[in-house]
């Protein structure tokens with residue numbers, strides 16, 4: 001197998017995006033994504049069975065388009081990569097079965113890749129090799145994590161994560177409470193610009209001393225987040241305005257909610273970075289598109305002397321290029337293929353970069 | 356002619372068959388929940404056993420259900436990807452036909468004209484279809500459907516669905532544990548392909564909507 005500048009095709013199907021990406025080494029050649037988001041709108045959130053059906057329908061057309069865009073054939077590909085977890089079990093299954101079949105049909109080696117680490121690995125497609133002392137803050141509709149990345153291909157550690165809803169999920173739920181539709185992120189972000197972020201003080205979850213502890217004696221959730229209480233607080237707040245017969249200050253609530261999310265995410269991320277000698281941070285995941293989260297992360301990174309890297313939005317949201325990019329890194333690092341007997345793992349830990 | 360046949364509507368199975376319906380190699384699992392792990396390796400093994408490469412295969416055929424959603428998709432995603440990578444024609448077959456092909460012969464020998472095929476749809480329901488046996492050949496009359504076993508027509512019933520609900524279905528004992536297999540599915544497919552008849556496309560026959568419910572409006576405080 002060509003292990004220098006390998007041509008790798010990556011497949012992603014862990015949530016509601018069917019993605020096929022093609023890279024050569026750390027150069028992006030194609031990033032084709034088909035989203036079933038529109039089909040989930042009326043439900044106000046991703047419905048796993050609907051997402052899985054959409055993956056099956058979208059896979060071959062997405063694959064064809066990616067090959068076409070990259071101007072390569074399956075025969076020319078050096079290796080295949082697929083998200084094997086974490087994610088929605090039924091959705092992962094579609095991409096994994098398709099990837100195994102392509103591997104069987106072409107004889108190309110297959111790498112089963114961790115979706116979360118792929119969100120970090122995608123960074124190489126925008127700016128090349130990732131720096132040392134690296135941390136990654138991943139925020140999306142499906143996950144909220146802070147990682148320490150000692151080696152992209154074999155040493156990644158979870159420092160903290162949400163213990164309930166992902167941040168993006170909280171946006172969706174709050175948007176529903178405010179009657180703003182789905183998905184919640186973009187609409188709340190837009191509305192928040194016209195609102196007062198200090199009008200209502202919403203809670204920052206898991207920030208009480210009993211959860212935080214100290215740097216020397218960390219509490220049980222020092223770097224963890226919780227967003228379910230925040231969503232409840234927004235609902236209570238809305239009820240109070242309604243009970244008082246006052247018009248709902250939607251923009252102020254949106255701004256105050258967004259401030260609470262961005263504040264607690266970045267505060268805890270900074271704590272994790274400074275207490276673990278992390279001097280370079282990568283921000284990834286779909287919520288990296290959020291203007292306030294980006295601005296506050298930049299501001300606080302500057303304050304702590306941490307360099308910040310944010311890949312373009314098309315590489316932050318779920319896609320196949322990130323899977324291909326990490327797959328290529330694993331190939332270049334001499335990693336062994338996963339074969340075609342592995343099982344998808346909906347709760348694959350970040351310590352497992354590939355199977 | 357050489358076809359690769361797959362079915363994951365219940366168990367996971369694969370078979371290589373000639374145009375005469377002769378099986379060169381086949382594999383089938385017992386269980387109904389590990390399709391994503393076992394299917395591709397199983398196909399790899401039967402191709403090695405039969406000393407066949409993708410270039411030798413003339414068409415890929417897959418059972419399109421009805422069957423439990425996740426398992427069913429495993430087979431269809433696999434079949435579509437193999438056919439795409441090999442550049443070979445791809446066809447679908449209704450999975451209950453894989454039981455009907457043998458049931459029709461049994462029914463004919465028993466002097467029965469019409470029969471049903473039923474498989475496990477979980478949630479106390481069965482997937483079923485009604486067939487006529489014409490000289491031992493199956494002809495689909497009605498279905499496939501998914502319903503409570505009590506809603507299935509009162510006819511001799513073939514397949515695992517009959518075995519699961521002996522009180523509601525008139526099960527044919529020797530077939531009470533029969534599941535659709537790629538081998539039987541392939542026999543019905545080659546018979547049609549050799550005659551130049553059309554098969555189905557590979558759209559899955561889910562028969563059920565996703566369980567998703569549209570949330571109601573939020574209750575107001577007043």
Ligand SMILES: [Zn+2]
Pocket residue numbers: 115119140142143285317318
């Ligand atoms: Zn993601």
